Amino acid sequence: MSDPKPSRKDRPPPKRPQDPDGTRRDILDTALREFAMNGLSGARIDEIAARTKSSKRMIYYYFGDKEGLYLEALENAYRTVREGEAKLETEGLPPPEALRRLVEFTFDHHHEHEDFIRMVMIENIHHGQYLERSDVIRGLNVTAIDNIASIYRRGVNSGDFRPGLDPLELHWQVSALCFFNVSNRATFSSIFGRDMGAPNEQAKLRESTVEMVLRFVSR
Known part of the structure; x- marks a missing residue:
């Protein structure tokens, strides 16, 4: 059984991108397309991270979790x-x-x-x-x-x-x-x-x- 994911407040912040606002917008735009295509259950954070050249850790830091x-x-x-x-x-x-x-x-x-x-x-x-x-x-x-x-x-x-x-x-x-x-x-x-x-x-x-x-x- 895998270890539980640390809460947002317990996770150390990821390395700050040069354009955090732009990165956040890019994640949201990409997430919209991913959720629209695959639904909440079918969407994959890995896919969103790969398409935005960010990381799962950064996405969780900004947004808490997939929901x-x-x-x-x-x-x-x-x-x-x-x-x-x-x-x-x-x-x-x-x-x-x-x-x-x-x-x-x-x-x-x-x-x-x-x-x-x-x-x-x-x-x-x-x-x-x-x-x-x-x-x-x-x-x-x-x-x-x-x-x-x-x-x-x-x-x-x-x-x-x-x-x-x-x-x-x-x-x-x-x-x-x-x-x-x-x-x-x-x-x-x-x-x-x-x-x-x-x-x-x-x-x-x-x-x-x-x-x-x-x-x-x-x-």
């Missing part, structure tokens, strides 16, 4: 999408245009970050148990609801949007359309014999997704 690395990779994936939303600068736009820009961004982000979609799917397999431990993710996603609620409220006040909708449900609906576009693309394409990931198909789906949301909220 700690998984949670931080998940947090980082959510942080990326929320930081992108924050750069949209929708406050000065008419509400329909602001909502259009938000839906377009969500569609494009999910299309371009398939690892994020896979990570969310994996976390749902785990019934959200790791996400529940994260105050970071809860804080990040409050801003998402605040943003869409602000756009919707302005649209109701301007007469563009119908009243009585729940911003959280609206966020759910936007997410559902954009999420399905990635999560079920392979099976949908195979079943119906049409490549839904082709550029022309994606362009049509992007525009119809925006139109569906705008028609749903419009008066």
